[in-house]
Amino acid sequence: MKKSRKSELKLNDDIRIIQYLGSKLQILDDISKEIDNLICGEGIVCDLFAGSGTVSYKLSQKYTVYANDIQEYSKVITKVLLHTEVSDINEKIDINCIYESIYYKQNKIFLQDLFSDALRYEQKILDSTDYEGLAELCELNLYYDGSELASKQIPRAKEIFGDAYDCFSSDFVQQMKNRSDVYALFTLYYLNSYFSLYQCIEIDSIKFAIDKLLEDGVLSEYISNLFLACLIHAVSEIVSSVGKNFAQPIKVVNKNGEIKTFAIKRCMKDRKMDLKPHLVDIFLRLKKLDFHKNSNMVFCENSLNALLLDEMKNVDVFYLDPPYTIDHYSRFYHVLETLVKYDYPELEKKKLNGRLRIMNGRYRDDRFQSNFCILSKSYSEFELMIKRIHSLGASIVLSYSDDDSEKDTRKRVVSKNELVEILSKYYEIVNVKTLNHRYRKLSAKDDNRKEMNNSELLIICK
Numbered sequence: 005m006k007k008s009r010k011s012e013l014k015l016n017d018d019i020r021i022i023q024y025l026g027s028k029l030q031i032l033d034d035i036s037k038e039i040d041n042l043i044c045g046e047g048i049v050c051d052l053f054a055g056s057g058t059v060s061y062k063l064s065q066k067y068t069v070y071a072n073d074i075q076e077y078s079k080v081i082t083k084v085l086l087h088t089e090v091s092d093i094n095e096k097i098d099i100n101c102i103y104e105s106i107y108y109k110q111n112k113i114f115l116q117d118l119f120s121d122a123l124r125y126e127q128k129i130l131d132s133t134d135y136e137g138l139a140e141l142c143e144l145n146l147y148y149d150g151s152e153l154a155s156k157q158i159p160r161a162k163e164i165f166g167d168a169y170d171c172f173s174s175d176f177v178q179q180m181k182n183r184s185d186v187y188a189l190f191t192l193y194y195l196n197s198y199f200s201l202y203q204c205i206e207i208d209s210i211k212f213a214i215d216k217l218l219e220d221g222v223l224s225e226y227i228s229n230l231f232l233a234c235l236i237h238a239v240s241e242i243v244s245s246v247g248k249n250f251a252q253p254i255k256v257v258n259k260n261g262e263i264k265t266f267a268i269k270r271c272m273k274d275r276k277m278d279l280k281p282h283l284v285d286i287f288l289r290l291k292k293l294d295f296h297k298n299s300n301m302v303f304c305e306n307s308l309n310a311l312l313l314d315e316m317k318n319v320d321v322f323y324l325d326p327p328y329t330i331d332h333y334s335r336f337y338h339v340l341e342t343l344v345k346y347d348y349p350e351l352e353k354k355k356l357n358g359r360l361r362i363m364n365g366r367y368r369d370d371r372f373q374s375n376f377c378i379l380s381k382s383y384s385e386f387e388l389m390i391k392r393i394h395s396l397g398a399s400i401v402l403s404y405s406d407d408d409s410e411k412d413t414r415k416r417v418v419s420k421n422e423l424v425e426i427l428s429k430y431y432e433i434v435n436v437k438t439l440n441h442r443y444r445k446l447s448a449k450d451d452n453r454k455e456m457n458n459s460e461l462l463i464i465c466k
């Protein structure tokens with residue numbers, strides 16, 4: 005009983021499709037209150053850095069919302085949360101139609117046949133909770149074009165993969181990229197890192213079914229987005245990484261080649277996870293979402309370009325939550341971006357010991373580098389953004405959080421004082437509000453739960 009009440013609350017107040025770094029889930033009411041103070045009655049709010057879409061969804065309960073983010077996965081999520089497509093959702097729509105479709109079945113059979121030896125081998129390891137076997141798979145580095153497989157591991161890789169060993173070549177990746185009758189991206193790119201081989205096959209086959217059913221007109225634009233958002237959620241839940249993002253897969257072996265006990269147990273648990281319960285759970289919750297307006301819009305633009313769109317002339321308040329550290333979001337969520345784009349990207353390489361190596365995180369080569377995260381560019385990027393918003397005649401609610409050594413937070417690329425300096429050049433009233441949330445956190449220093457002060461700020465400009 006208690007559990008269902010909690011999920012009801014989650015459903016309408018703070019829907020979270022992905023765990024997102026810098027998510028403003030905790031301060032939704034504060035943001036909403038400040039926007040209420042700026043808008044009398046009806047109005048349009050633009051969430052210019054929408055990320056996980058939680059702020060956009062909250063604001064859509066009162067206002068028309070324009071959501072923008074440079075990342076494609078954010079677009080999919082916010083389109084669902086803001087209900088921008090015509091919805092034909094009804095009681096009969098069931099996510100099981102994916103599993104029942106011929107496309108899901110065909111794709112899965114194709115990949116299961118191709119990787120039959122390796123799949124059988126993996127299943128044995130997972131069934132018997134064989135930590136050493138799993139560690140060996142994690143360290144094998146046979147993926148993508150095969151260039152990261154050490155020569156001494158070739159015989160073992162051939163033993164495990166059998167004929168499928170030859171799939172890991174540039175030619176094969178290219179062949180798969182050119183085929184529209186089968187999807188194999190996750191299987192070729194991410195096996196034995198963020199996911200198991202079996203999980204990759206599932207992800208590829210579900211994505212294939214969603215795309216094909218849309219192409220056939222069996223699924224509407226809205227329902228296919230909804231299913232894709234569910235897949236984004238499920239992939240984020242089962243990923244084997246610290247913090248459930250995609251910056252690095254869990255490293256299960258230390259420098260001396262010894263298995264790390266905690267990491268391998270964690271990895272085993274993640275690898276055994278089934279996508280389906282996560283897909284079904286989020287689907288049932290999204291299906292019951294409340295929708296308040298049908299004039300919302302979603303954009304996927306660099307923020308400075310978004311501000312030049314005609315639609316922005318009608319915005320009353322911009323909610324700004326840009327990144328403030330040197331960490332690019334595209335590094336943490338590149339796998340979700342690739343899931344949505346499904347474009348078999350080149351993988352990023354870095355020079356190591358005189359040789360170009362694919363990085364451990366298997367990042368896409370073209371991932372977006374935000375000027376807000378670059379020390380030499382962030383100040384002028386902020387200045388131009390504020391100047392453009394001011395010329396649109398709109399007010400601003402801006403989120404900022406100070407770095408704090410006690411919380412091991414990353415250094416900010418722009419300081420609070422610099423921000424206030426920029427804002428004050430354009431706005432007469434610049435009001436800095438500190439949100440007084442206290443919460444308990446495990447202290448890295450002494451292993452005790454400590455009361456911490458939330459250093460979230462909201463800066464209101466009008």
Ligand SMILES: C[S@@+](CC[C@H](N)C(=O)[O-])C[C@H]1O[C@@H](n2cnc3c(N)ncnc32)[C@H](O)[C@@H]1O
Nearest residue numbers: 026027028053055056073074306307325333374
């Ligand atoms: C702090 S997060 C926003 C979190 C969001 N408020 C939430 O609660 O989920 C910052 C977002 O800005 C996006 N971003 C970074 N640089 C951008 C740019 N130049 N244009 C548009 N979006 C950008 C990132 O993709 C990321 O989703």
